[in-house]
Amino acid sequence: MTVDWSAFTPANGAAGGLLIGAAAVLLMLGAGRIAGISGILGGLLPPERGSRWRLAFLLGLCVSPWLYTLGAALPAMVVEAGTGRLILAGLLVGAGTRFASGCTSGHGVCGLSRGSRRSFVATAIFMAAGFAMVYVLRHLVGG
Amino acid sequence: MAALIALVSGVVFGLGLIVSGMANPAKVLGFLDIAGAWDPSLIFVMGGAVLVTAAGFAVLRRRHASLSGEPMRWPVASRIDARLATGSLAFGAGWGLAGFCPGPALVAAAAGVPQALIFVAAMIAGMALFSAFEYLKRG
Numbered sequence: 001m002t003v004d005w006s007a008f009t010p011a012n013g014a015a016g017g018l019l020i021g022a023a024a025v026l027l028m029l030g031a032g033r034i035a036g037i038s039g040i041l042g043g044l045l046p047p048e049r050g051s052r053w054r055l056a057f058l059l060g061l062c063v064s065p066w067l068y069t070l071g072a073a074l075p076a077m078v079v080e081a082g083t084g085r086l087i088l089a090g091l092l093v094g095a096g097t098r099f100a101s102g103c104t105s106g107h108g109v110c111g112l113s114r115g116s117r118r119s120f121v122a123t124a125i126f127m128a129a130g131f132a133m134v135y136v137l138r139h140l141v142g143g
Numbered sequence: 144m145a146a147l148i149a150l151v152s153g154v155v156f157g158l159g160l161i162v163s164g165m166a167n168p169a170k171v172l173g174f175l176d177i178a179g180a181w182d183p184s185l186i187f188v189m190g191g192a193v194l195v196t197a198a199g200f201a202v203l204r205r206r207h208a209s210l211s212g213e214p215m216r217w218p219v220a221s222r223i224d225a226r227l228a229t230g231s232l233a234f235g236a237g238w239g240l241a242g243f244c245p246g247p248a249l250v251a252a253a254a255g256v257p258q259a260l261i262f263v264a265a266m267i268a269g270m271a272l273f274s275a276f277e278y279l280k281r282g
């Protein structure tokens with residue numbers, strides 16, 4: 001393991017993390033809901049009863065890059081995967097997060113914060129699978 | 144009221160994803176590449192988010208209702224089963240394939256990144272397949 005110090009941005013990471021945490025606390029305080037993105041989106045397919053808050057949250061998420069540009073230029077969003085890989089990845093993420101009832105936000109942030117053993121297991125598994133997939137792609141088959 | 148607060152929460156959440164670098168798949172893959180030139184930044188994203196959320200949730204646990212009057216819907220599931228494991232395995236594999244998880248993918252798609260739009264369309268298809276599977280299983 002070699003740390004890529006040139007890419008290392010701990011202050012930005014922590015600041016963004018604080019905002020994500022604040023958003024999760026606000027949603028529970030104000031609407032009594034867990035800020036799990038896969039659950040919020042999945043609950044619209046088909047729309048569950050009382051889903052207005054879901055639409056509102058997703059709308060907020062989608063206007064955030066536009067609001068960000070009022071203050072600064074958007075940071076680069078670089079996608080390395082090609083179309084086939086993106087489609088396969090999307091299907092796996094979509095179905096996988098619904099089967100597991102959560103993703104990085106629902107299990108990783110909100111679940112770990114609640115001390116949920118179930119979320120701890122889910123997070124450990126999806127992190128391990130992510131590490132393994134990138135290892136295979138970049139170091140075994142050579143990307 | 145609940146919808147208005149959810150809107151603000153969505154904005155703050157999205158800004159957090161952008162500021163932290165989570166909305167950039169190349170950055171996420173740099174974190175997942177522990178055998179290569181590793182970028183540990185995302186540990187700080189997770190750490191910061193969990194710190195704030197854990198403190199906030201500990202206080203909110205004592206509340207009986209939210210500000211909008213909606214009940215506090217804390218998750219009740221505790222079962223660790225094959226469904227949780229296989230779902231998380233599939234999710235992690237997809238995350239490592241493209242560098243996108245659901246929140247950042249939506250933000251990047253809304254920002255107009257064309258590949259993110261493809262990913263989000265496939266992700267929604269995957270979620271719809273799950274819903275169809277559940278519907279058929281229930282008969």
